Amino acid sequence: MEQIHDTFAIEIAEYSEWRERNRKNNFFELVYVLDGEGQHSANYIKHKYSKNGIFLLPAARCHMYIIEKKTQFLFLRFTGSYFIPGTNDTVDYSNWFNRLNFIMGNHDYLSGELIDDPDDKKQLKRLLDVILYEYEHKGICSAFVIQNTLVSVLAIISRNIQAKALGGRIFTDKKFVELLNFISFNILDTEKLSVSYLSRKFHISENYFSEYFKRNAAEKFQDFILNSKLRIAGSRAKFTDAPFQEIAMELGFTDSSHLNRMMKKYTGKGMRETRKEIQG
Structure with a gap:
């Protein structure tokens, strides 16, 4: 190499x-x-x-x-x-x-x-x-x-x-697809994921943003962000040797304990259990 x-x-x-x-x-x-x-x-x-x-x-x-x-x-x-x-x-x-x-x-x-x-x-x-x-x-x-x-x-x-x-889902609202793509590709940028920033960028009323997102995505905006980060955390646990603290800090969690609690709450498994699924 x-x-x-x-x-x-x-x-x-x-x-x-x-x-x-x-x-x-x-x-x-x-x-x-x-x-x-x-x-x-x-x-x-x-x-x-x-x-x-x-x-x-x-x-x-x-x-x-x-x-x-x-x-x-x-x-x-x-x-x-x-x-x-x-x-x-x-x-x-x-x-x-x-x-x-x-x-x-x-x-x-x-x-x-x-x-x-x-x-x-x-x-x-x-x-x-x-x-x-x-x-x-x-x-x-x-x-x-x-x-x-x-x-x-x-x-x-x-x-x-x-x-x-997207799993074959078809969205009639093109703006929402662009919004989803933007969020997905800026998932670590806290400033760009704020409601105020996204509202300005996509010309959506800030007061209406949460309702608009939930109506199109069938889940709350903050839940979408958290679940996206947890998918990344789970993948990093399984498929890399990165320390849990490093993963937590890069994804914006307070520390590895905070990340571990969220993983257990939303997926039923902590980071150590998730890593053992693949790496043994």
């Missing part, structure tokens, strides 16, 4: 038989199948893979590949600091940390392709081919090009996961 930037690393590997890899201290890996075929196994469910397949692996060791034909993989590893801008970065990635958490909280982590939409899959393949080219040629600005291309990669992933998260 070559660390070409402080916040992400790339590896190209070829396997005739899958081997467990050291994947600690990362959020997840994006896997692009360059060649080969076999089965992708996640949580004991198997799904066929072949050339140009695109998958998402969380940090927890609950995924493997059953290789039937020698396979070459491109691995893109995202670290916890991926969206924290460095002193030399010209792009501010801090807002994208919200998207990373949105993906973590709403992806089902089942086996199978990451992207269902055929057009988006083609688009994602084009972007991954750009990353592959820059990685292999290692030009002067290759790390910068890869870093910026990853922004578009994660935007496409987020768009597809958002469609799945």
